[in-house]
Amino acid sequence: MNGDSTISSKGNPIPHATMERLPRYLMQLYRFRVIGDANVSSQALGESLGLKDTQIRKDLSYFGVFGKARYGYNIDFLIDALEKILGLTRVYNLAIVGAGNIGRALATYRGFESREFRVKLIFDNNKGLIGQDIGGIVVQDFRLLEEKIKEIPVDIAIIAVPEKAAYEVAETLVKAGIKAIYNFTPAELHHHEGVFIEHASISFGIYKLAHHLSGHWPRKSQR
């Protein structure tokens, strides 16, 4: 399943780019809150992010969130709204399969841990890696996956193995009852009813930059 459109409170589709900006808004709002601000205008939020205030107001209006004239947005309220929109109302347990470079990078990725995503398990089939400590988590034998996720329930499994191994890993994950897979390999995994698969798009930013540099991508931006 690759559904990539969200539906707004009014039933309209929400642009992918809007959904990508929301985590950035949230991160910046956390920073404003730490400073002690109570309110923030769309202008101030926009300036801090290199975005137009109109863009921010448009993005938030999809979710029925509107600022007040002169006061802007109440920061606590907006954080709460964004956390709900982004599904951050509970903690999600993550398992990473593959303790190579990408797996290690993800295991210690601040962007996960600082939000409601907790890496709980790391698996590999390499005997040289099993037993190693990565950011406080001991790498487990992938053959013990089913057993381990009975002890520690896993919401989302991340595949960070070589492309060729990804297919078999995915099958094993699905058999073990995992319902959400984040695939960091270029492999096109088989689809299973009731299992959500997302592709990490590491290369996408590079493509956009290549476009910019080659002049094919329009220089005009939303700034």
Place this chain on the structure above:
Amino acid sequence: MNGDSTISSKGNPIPHATMERLPRYLMQLYRFRVIGDANVSSQALGESLGLKDTQIRKDLSYFGVFGKARYGYNIDFLIDALEKILGLTRVYNLAIVGAGNIGRALATYRGFESREFRVKLIFDNNKGLIGQDIGGIVVQDFRLLEEKIKEIPVDIAIIAVPEKAAYEVAETLVKAGIKAIYNFTPAELHHHEGVFIEHASISFGIYKLAHHLSGHWPRKSQR
């Protein structure tokens, strides 16, 4: 600059999600070509990717690329068209700043090397890392950046340092004349005229999966 819309050959904006799917189409077409296929239907391409054939035809039609009834798309022609759309008509030199987990993962990321992106330089300011070999590239002292990129011109610099260090790294890159930056930290970098900055969105897929699991994201997908 955060322009996130592309303009089609007819002047219409192209959805972000379409631009994200194009690299997947291209990767799959490479696979079909290796097998020796000359043509591929939108149905076959769609099935291999878990996408509807209508989605594929729509995505490609933005660029004026249409298949033929009964034959579908000529694979060589479609690869050529997608490479042009994605700016893969020349090689781009990459420099990675930060030889930690993310930097290492990116330095050896197959998705870059297999296309037209070549990691040429890796920098760090950690003496314990300078001089280390990562995938055949020796980590250089970040203080030598300006000197090194005179020897090896860099098109795109990737920032993979701790968030706090990202601001200073970005300033140094801009001063050294780098025009395209791919930022793998959560830092909101200052904008500079004529410099393109892209954010890696590692967390985005996780958010989407969290949505799916929490039921907020519509289950109905484009499959």
